[in-house]
Amino acid sequence: MIHRFANPTRFVRLADVIQPWAAGMTFLFFVTGLYFGLFASPADYQQGETVRIMYIHVPAAWMALFCYTAMAAACGTALIWKHPLADLAARATAPIGACFTLLALVTGSLWGQPMWGTWWVWDARLTSVLILFFLYLGYMALNNAFDDAERGFKASAILALVGFVNVPIIKFSVDWWNTLHQPASVLKAGGPAIHASMLTPLILMALAFKAYYLWVLLIRMRGEINAMKVRALRMRQVQQADMADKVAAGKVG
Amino acid sequence: MSSFIAILSRDLNLAYRQGMDSVMVVMFFVIAVVLFPFGVGPEANILARIAAGVIWVAALLASMLSLERLFDADYEDGSLEILILQPITLEIAVAAKVTAHWLTTGLPLIIAAPVLAILLNLPADGFAVLISALALGTPSLSLIGAIGAALILGARRGGVLLSLLVLPLYIPVLIFGVSAVDAGLGGFPFKSHLLALGGLLLATLALCPWVSASALKQALRS
Numbered sequence: 478m479i480h481r482f483a484n485p486t487r488f489v490r491l492a493d494v495i496q497p498w499a500a501g502m503t504f505l506f507f508v509t510g511l512y513f514g515l516f517a518s519p520a521d522y523q524q525g526e527t528v529r530i531m532y533i534h535v536p537a538a539w540m541a542l543f544c545y546t547a548m549a550a551a552c553g554t555a556l557i558w559k560h561p562l563a564d565l566a567a568r569a570t571a572p573i574g575a576c577f578t579l580l581a582l583v584t585g586s587l588w589g590q591p592m593w594g595t596w597w598v599w600d601a602r603l604t605s606v607l608i609l610f611f612l613y614l615g616y617m618a619l620n621n622a623f624d625d626a627e628r629g630f631k632a633s634a635i636l637a638l639v640g641f642v643n644v645p646i647i648k649f650s651v652d653w654w655n656t657l658h659q660p661a662s663v664l665k666a667g668g669p670a671i672h673a674s675m676l677t678p679l680i681l682m683a684l685a686f687k688a689y690y691l692w693v694l695l696i697r698m699r700g701e702i703n704a705m706k707v708r709a710l711r712m713r714q715v716q717q718a719d720m721a722d723k724v725a726a727g728k729v730g
Numbered sequence: 731m732s733s734f735i736a737i738l739s740r741d742l743n744l745a746y747r748q749g750m751d752s753v754m755v756v757m758f759f760v761i762a763v764v765l766f767p768f769g770v771g772p773e774a775n776i777l778a779r780i781a782a783g784v785i786w787v788a789a790l791l792a793s794m795l796s797l798e799r800l801f802d803a804d805y806e807d808g809s810l811e812i813l814i815l816q817p818i819t820l821e822i823a824v825a826a827k828v829t830a831h832w833l834t835t836g837l838p839l840i841i842a843a844p845v846l847a848i849l850l851n852l853p854a855d856g857f858a859v860l861i862s863a864l865a866l867g868t869p870s871l872s873l874i875g876a877i878g879a880a881l882i883l884g885a886r887r888g889g890v891l892l893s894l895l896v897l898p899l900y901i902p903v904l905i906f907g908v909s910a911v912d913a914g915l916g917g918f919p920f921k922s923h924l925l926a927l928g929g930l931l932l933a934t935l936a937l938c939p940w941v942s943a944s945a946l947k948q949a950l951r952s
Contacts (some may be wrong), residue, residue, distance in 0.1 A: 580877070604901075607897045608901055611894070611897075613897055613900040614893045614894065615895045617899065618891055618894050618895075619881060619882070619885070619891060619895060622882070622885035622886055622887070622888075622891050623884060623885055623886070624886070625884075628884065628948070628949070631943065631948040631951075632881045632882075632885075632948060632949070633881075633939060635877070635881060635944060635945050635948065636877075636881055636895060638941075639877060639899070639941055640898075
């Protein structure tokens, strides 16, 4: 199963089928999610209208963790099974994950200013998410730092796996330390602690973000595959031109 | 074990004969710390408040500066390939090289730290905690740094890249190192912070040689 989609052509054929659906789902969930989030849900009795920032912030933070986990899984797959598309998937995921992380940090800070009275506090949750952002940046920098693309893939894959220790720290930072950031209220034992009217837009937005990730991931992976093809074609052209020169000079054949 | 000692003594010999490298690290550490009284002003109580953090951050940067040379010289002159061909596990070799790195950079930093603590007016009851926190923390810095040093072999602009890779991973050590000293100064029990640093050291000791050995193999394969 895992090797069945190692063939880029087969993967592109599958991506052709999924991509329009992912795009459609993204559009659908964004529209309904924004409608419920902005109009059809009540303002919070404590937070007022600013609670609506949460419908962006929470899914973005979930996606920041999800993308890193997906990236680390892809990197592990690439290192263990030498799966050619796993490298590309990890490389394609990194910028998306970094954007979600930045979005979570920025929206959190916009929400924090009216609610906590400060843009930023150095508590465990915020700090560990900031470190996650740096890990994404380090991954991307290392990925592009080598002339040999393969070496960049392997080195950054190891880095991504090392950085994965941060993911459980982020998840449990609100339980292990006494933080200003509130503990989990949706994914917790005993069911979600928020009312259905607010849970609906949250879930819809989370689905929208997930579909968006899938959509952009497929676009980026196709781009990477095409870039690889272009590189291979160029190499062949250079080789052929080189060969032709040598033949003309009478050195070969 | 004998190969561990052989590699360790080779690296120590090299460091001793080249001499300046570990002196430079200490000089950087001293100068970086001395800049702070000029930056924040020479008021004694402010300096005493920030002393632990300043010393830790400077030690972190100083230890990072010397990381680039950890595997780079061996990579360039080919001795790393010889090392991989030897019938010893590469993890042992990495552990030996990291130990040598700590002895030539971490240990001098620990020795220099009390002098700087006096300059920054750190209260006397913080000294013992600062030294023990540094003694537990700096080996972890060398171990974590070895991963970064192995990953950047053959990269463009390796030095700058190294800081981007390694500094985020240094943050836990920094947090517990500084909070141990702060707890000691405030009269709180600091044992838990030191235990956390020790736990970090054990975890990095178990994982980092393994990870950087696999990074070295990747670097030499391509």
